[in-house]
Structures are given as C-alpha cells and as structure tokens.
Amino acid sequence: MSSYNARRVRSDTPLLQREINGRPITYLDSASSSLPPRPVIEAMSRYYELRHANVHRGVYQTAVEATEVYEGARVATGRFIHAPKGDAEVVFTKNTTESFNLLAKSWGAANLRAGDVVLVTEMEHHANIVPWFQLRDQLGIEVRFVPVTDDFRLDLSDFDHLLDGVKLFSFTAASNVLGTRNPVKELTRAAHARGALVALDAAQSVGHQPMDVVDLDVDFVCFSAHKMLGPTGLGVFWTRAEILESMPPFLGGGGMIADVRLDGYVPANGPTRFEAGTPPIAETAGLTAAIRYLEGLGLENVERHERALTTDALARLWERFEGRVRVIGPATSDDRGGVLSLDVEGVHPHDVAQVLDQFGVCVRPGHHCAKPLMRRFHLAATARASFGPYSLSEDTDVLLEALESAVTMFA
Amino acid sequence: MANLDDLYREIILDHYRTPRNRGELPSPPAIRTEGYNPLCGDELVVYLDIRDGVLVDIKLTGHGCSISQASSSMMSAAVKGKSIDDVRAVIERFKQLMTVHAASLDDGADAPVADIHTMGELAALQGVVKFPVRIKCATLSWNTLSQGLDEGYGVQGTGSK
Numbered sequence: 058m059s060s061y062n063a064r065r066v067r068s069d070t071p072l073l074q075r076e077i078n079g080r081p082i083t084y085l086d087s088a089s090s091s092l093p094p095r096p097v098i099e100a101m102s103r104y105y106e107l108r109h110a111n112v113h114r115g116v117y118q119t120a121v122e123a124t125e126v127y128e129g130a131r132v133a134t135g136r137f138i139h140a141p142k143g144d145a146e147v148v149f150t151k152n153t154t155e156s157f158n159l160l161a162k163s164w165g166a167a168n169l170r171a172g173d174v175v176l177v178t179e180m181e182h183h184a185n186i187v188p189w190f191q192l193r194d195q196l197g198i199e200v201r202f203v204p205v206t207d208d209f210r211l212d213l214s215d216f217d218h219l220l221d222g223v224k225l226f227s228f229t230a231a232s233n234v235l236g237t238r239n240p241v242k243e244l245t246r247a248a249h250a251r252g253a254l255v256a257l258d259a260a261q262s263v264g265h266q267p268m269d270v271v272d273l274d275v276d277f278v279c280f281s282a283h284k285m286l287g288p289t290g291l292g293v294f295w296t297r298a299e300i301l302e303s304m305p306p307f308l309g310g311g312g313m314i315a316d317v318r319l320d321g322y323v324p325a326n327g328p329t330r331f332e333a334g335t336p337p338i339a340e341t342a343g344l345t346a347a348i349r350y351l352e353g354l355g356l357e358n359v360e361r362h363e364r365a366l367t368t369d370a371l372a373r374l375w376e377r378f379e380g381r382v383r384v385i386g387p388a389t390s391d392d393r394g395g396v397l398s399l400d401v402e403g404v405h406p407h408d409v410a411q412v413l414d415q416f417g418v419c420v421r422p423g424h425h426c427a428k429p430l431m432r433r434f435h436l437a438a439t440a441r442a443s444f445g446p447y448s449l450s451e452d453t454d455v456l457l458e459a460l461e462s463a464v465t466m467f468a
Numbered sequence: 469m470a471n472l473d474d475l476y477r478e479i480i481l482d483h484y485r486t487p488r489n490r491g492e493l494p495s496p497p498a499i500r501t502e503g504y505n506p507l508c509g510d511e512l513v514v515y516l517d518i519r520d521g522v523l524v525d526i527k528l529t530g531h532g533c534s535i536s537q538a539s540s541s542m543m544s545a546a547v548k549g550k551s552i553d554d555v556r557a558v559i560e561r562f563k564q565l566m567t568v569h570a571a572s573l574d575d576g577a578d579a580p581v582a583d584i585h586t587m588g589e590l591a592a593l594q595g596v597v598k599f600p601v602r603i604k605c606a607t608l609s610w611n612t613l614s615q616g617l618d619e620g621y622g623v624q625g626t627g628s629k
Contacts, residue, residue: 405533407508408476408604416470424509437509437531467475467484467534 061358066447069094069350073447077417083455086419087445088233088396090283091264092341094447097286100346101339111335122337130341131328134293137348138278139269142298148328149336150292153260154184155317156279157227157423158425159294159331161188163307165225174222176253178203178211178239179234179433183259183426184279189227203228207434209235209387216247223253227277230262234382234425234441235386236367236396237261241273249274254300260284264347264446265363265394270295282340286446287347290341290369294331301328308333351446358448363395366444370397370453377457382463385439395444397426401460404467406440412466414438416459474595476534477513477601480542483589484534489544491527493517498525499620504611505604510536514612514622521552528609535593535602539608552617559614561587565594566603 067073071395072092075082084092108119112127120429128144137141143200150156155202165188175189179202203219204212209232210382220226226248231238245255256277264285272277282291306313306324310333315342316323324330331421351359368390374382399420401409406422413420421441424431431437442456493500493515503512510532517525526544531537543562547555565587596606 405536405537407533407602411475411599411602412472423507428509429511437511466472467481 061354061446062351063360063447063449066094066354067449069096071098077419078415079419080455081234083416083418083452085442085444085452085456086421087284087448088261088290088425088441088443089107089421091286091445092447093286093288093347094350096350097288097343097346100342101288102420104339104342109339112338113329115257117372126342126345127336127338130345132347133348134295137268137352138295139294140272140295140349141271141429144299145327146295146298148294148331150331150339151290152283152292153182153258153279153281154292156292156294157184157256157258158188159307160227160277160279161192162303163331164296165192165198166196167303167305169174169196169224172199172222173224174199174201176201176203176219176223176226176248178228179205180211180235180237180427180430181227181229181256182233182260183428184260185227185229185256186429203427205235205430209237209385211237211239211244213244217251220251220253222250223248223251224255225256227256227258229258229260230463231265231394231396232386232427233261233396233431234398234427234428234430236398236443237393238393240392241275245274254313257394261394261396262361263377265356266360267448276300282344282347282375285347286350288340288343290337291344300341302326304331306333307331310334312336331398354446356393362446363444363448364390364393366450366453367393367395367397369450370442370456371440373453373457374399374460378460378464382460385434385436395448397442398439399442399460400436400439402462406438408467409440409460412463413456413459416455416462418442418455418459420456470476471598474598477592479589479592480534480538483538483541487528487541488607489541489548490529491526492529498606499530499616501616501619502613503530503608503615504564505532505608508533509606510605510608512536512609512612514609514616515542516613516616517535518552518620523547523550523552523555526613531609532608533602533605535596536607536608538597538608539593542593543609543613546590547613547621555613558590558619559610560588562593562610563607565590566567566597566607 067395069093108122110123112124131147133145140146150383151256193200206212254276258274259280263280283289313333314322315325381402383400387393410422423438499516501514512530515527526548528540
C-alpha cells in the first residue's frame, strides 16, 4: 500500500526548493531537525484558519474541533509507536529534552533513593545525562556510564557488572553523533533480567525506522516531532499505562488538575496530568500529518533508502579522501543510521561548515550536545552530515565537491 | 552575497597555519586567563607577562577554528611589547571593527572603518563581520585578553617587580 520515492518526498518539501548562494539547497542536517513536507505545513495552517481555540475548555464548535485535533494526535501517536493502550499512554511535551526531564523529575524523584543507580551510556545526548546529574545532586543517586569502544559501539564486555544496583537503564536507540544504532531489544532484555526498567531515547530513530514499543519491550520512550518531519515545540513521552498512573505530576498549573481548593489540589488522571497550561495545538495537527505522511512512505522503505545512501556515502568519502576525511562512527552501514560525523584533517569543523555553506550545503558543526562522547574521542567538534527521507545521492555529490574545496583551501 | 575570500584572507590562513606566540609562560608571575566558546567548543588560554606597565610577553595555547586561531595569533603580534594603555587602545579599536561592521549589515553596505589603515594585519579580519556567526570566533581571544588585564593587572604589582 505504500509507495516510496525520495524524489517525490523532495518535491513535497517546500524548503528544498530554495536556493542558497545561487545553488539548490543541499540539506544534510536532518539529525538536528527534519524538514516538514507540505501536508504538515498545510495541516497547521488549516488548523489556525478554521479550528483554532483552546483545548479541553469550550463547548462551542471550534473548541470541540480543536480538542479533537489535539486528542486525535494522541491517538495517531499511540498507533504510530504501537502503544498497547494507545492514547492513554501518550504525553505531549515540548521536546525530547522535556520528556527526559519529566521522566527524571516525576518517575525518577518518586522511585529512586540515595544509592540507586541510573545507567546511561557515553554516547548519550546531554538531554539523557543532565537530568540524571540533577537528580544525583538532589537525591544522591549514582549515574553510571556504559563506555563506548574504539569502533564506536557500546562496550558491553562488562555490562552485567555495570547493571549491578541499576533501577533504570536509559539509552539512545541511535547516536546523534556516531550514527550507531544500539541493540535495543538485547539491551532491554539484559536490563529487565536484572530488575531494571528501560528508557529509550528515540529522537534519532523515530523518523528513520519503524518503532514498536511492545516489540522493543522498553518501559519509557522519548522523542520529538520535529525530527520526524513534524513541527518544533512538540515532544512525546510514552510509558505503559500502569506506570503512567503511578507517576506524580510534573509541572503544575491549569489543565493538569481534577480539582483545586484553597487547601490544595487533586491532579488529573492520565496523560493530561503531565500537560500543564495551554499545550501546542497546531503542532499536534502537524504531528498527525507527519505520522500519516511517514506511514504513507513506509518507515521500512525510509530505512532502506537511508541505509543505501549511507553505504554509498561511506564508500565515496573513503574513495575520494582516503582518510583525510575521517568518519567518526561505524565504517559500514550495519546497525547504523544516516549520520556522518566528519573530521577533516587540518580543518576545524566550523571552517568546514562555512565552506560547505558556500555550496548551499547545510551541515552541523559542533559538539552536538554530546560532550562526554566528544571527549572520549579527543574531539572538540565534528562537522555532521545527516540524511532524511528526502535525501538523494546528489546530496552526497555536492557534499563531496564542497569537502574537496575545504580540504584544498586549508591545505 | 558574502564571499568566502572576504573571510579566509591569505594572511588569516597564514596565521592559522603558523600561529605566532604559541606556548605557555610560568604562572605566576604571568597572568593566566582561560576563554571558552561553549557553542563551538573552542578553548583558549592567554598568558600575560606584564612588567612596569608594559606587556613584555604574551603566549597562547588552546584550539579552535581558523578564525579564532588566526585572530588570537594576530592579536598577540599586535599587542606584544606595547604599554598596557596602548594594548587597551588596540583592543578597543578591534572591538569597534567588529561592531561597526555588524551594524552596517542591515543595509548590506561595506561601511569602511575610519582608522582601518592604522590596524595593520588586523584589518584582514574585517571580512569576518560579513559572517555574523563567526564574530564570536574572532573576538574570543580579545575578550580573554581584556579579562586577563582586568583580573590580573591589579594583582601583578605584588607578584613581580
């Protein structure tokens, strides 16, 4: 039922019709943020043109419709990730980072005690490190790291020992720097066997491969809409209904209560308990459209396409530069996503990105909010190119041409 | 359209490839000041040897992009051996170079800075302002130097002769 053609995705994406410095844009920064196709943008416009009202309040027609848009996105999201109890398990947040803060500050603060261990990995984004350090400073928990090997994989040689005393293992499905995809099911099974719960950072995997929370058997999932062709300002937190029901409220205010009196309050039940204040509503219309669009493409097709692009790019980078451009990540596309962190010999990533911009090539220079990982490989920064469903091998052509120019300029 | 050649002048690339005044000075007596650019991860340490109101020696360590490295190298060459008052004057002129141009970005004009000809090699850095995100690369070492003078100069009188 799905038909996937990257060229058609490209023509569906308005921003990819732009020119930069007189050349067609070559967008290779989908790991930072993906570009919304027209149906996503139109869904948000249509919402504002026809239905906008605050949610969960009014009885008038548009208020009812706005609530349907918002709650409809919860249903679509539950379906998209195969949540066993659907919308009852989907909490909307601002982004992946807020989802992790919800996990740490609600579930973590209620369930962890001094001496308990939260296990993360050396390849985590700061979003899955800093909230745990904050909890450590507050409660005296221990934050422990699974190291990363020289070939950019998790070092599981001492994993059983690392799991001692672990209450939660929180790790990324795919590294935003290395592209490495971790063996989620295997790691989850091992952590569960030792009585730990498992949280998954799906920010870098959600728009690039199918996700089934039942099949993965994880306990918590965090991701952002804007990394799956949706809008910014909207994140998702998922956990099983029985865990969600046991979690205390996070942010306090309107919308998250059942009752407020002069002597206290009673929190609402279900996902709304964690959604204080007026939520992003138009963005949820965009998310629903993004989900439908991705379902139309078929995520297994997107995954296959991006793997082919990655295999091709890895081979051509090596062929053309023979080590002068080093890829900081697995050398083959096995268990790897379309993220290529580049270290260009003798050229600082900022200069690489600057030269690439002249060619209309968008890559991200910097530490990618993963400083412990950068330190592990003695790097201050990399220039990261990353693929999306609209990427084509022509993008790699321009990337290589521009990299050649950077290498020459600073030689 | 901003041209890359405006940014990567030959003299800038020369300072990047062969940076001047690299190294450390024993501290104390030298003033040691660290500068960071948290966005790009650039790190810089400036060592200042000040005697009798004169910047006798300056050394730099750290890592960063070509603009931050070249700017720090050019800065060290421009201020070494100068009186502190003169060093502050050079810092002031450089900061002006970075801001005057930024202000003129709006109308796209290449507004000339009045005393650009007095700045020697440093004038080569004027192209940076056409690339606003890179201004912080160029100013990192200057801010660190400025901070070193502010923090350390008072202490200096007691530390060395």
